[in-house]
Amino acid sequence: MVEVGVNEYINLLDDINSKALLVLDKINSVSAEDELSSSLVQELHELIEKRATLLQALVSDDDFTDREALEHQLILSQRLTVKSKKVLSHRLSLLHSNTAAKRQIKAYQAIESNR
Structure with missing residues (x-):
């Protein structure tokens, strides 16, 4: 790889x-049911995948011997991992609360239909 390629x-x-990072922010701001959510994921x-290929x-x-550049990418990898885990946790809690709410609605509907 020539120097221009590295740059x-x-x-x-x-x-x-x-x-x-922008996509992660967008995912966090979109409801789990929104179709945009799937396309963002x-x-x-x-x-x-592209990032992994370039890093490889x-x-x-x-x-290529630029240690600082690789350390910078490692820090960004860790940042992306932490942010991804937070988004995943948030999405799972949203989905769980949505499922619980649907169960409650069905229970109330069943009670109402039995009256």
Whole structure:
């Protein structure tokens, strides 16, 4: 990999990192039932796959020795992981509360129909 290629990879990684963080924020702000939610999750998945491919290319390159850049990417990986886990936890709690609410509604409907 030539130096220009390395810089391009770093720029692409920076772009993907920014997009992934934005998508995580969007996922967190959209209701779990919204169809946009599924497309955002798919977009996040694709971004993470691209990120992994770029990181693998950088790590595999024997000429790439920029330790600071790799440490920066490690920190971003950890940040993305923490943020993803928070979003996942929040989404699961929303889905759980929605399921519980639906059960309550069905119970009230059953009570009402028995009157």
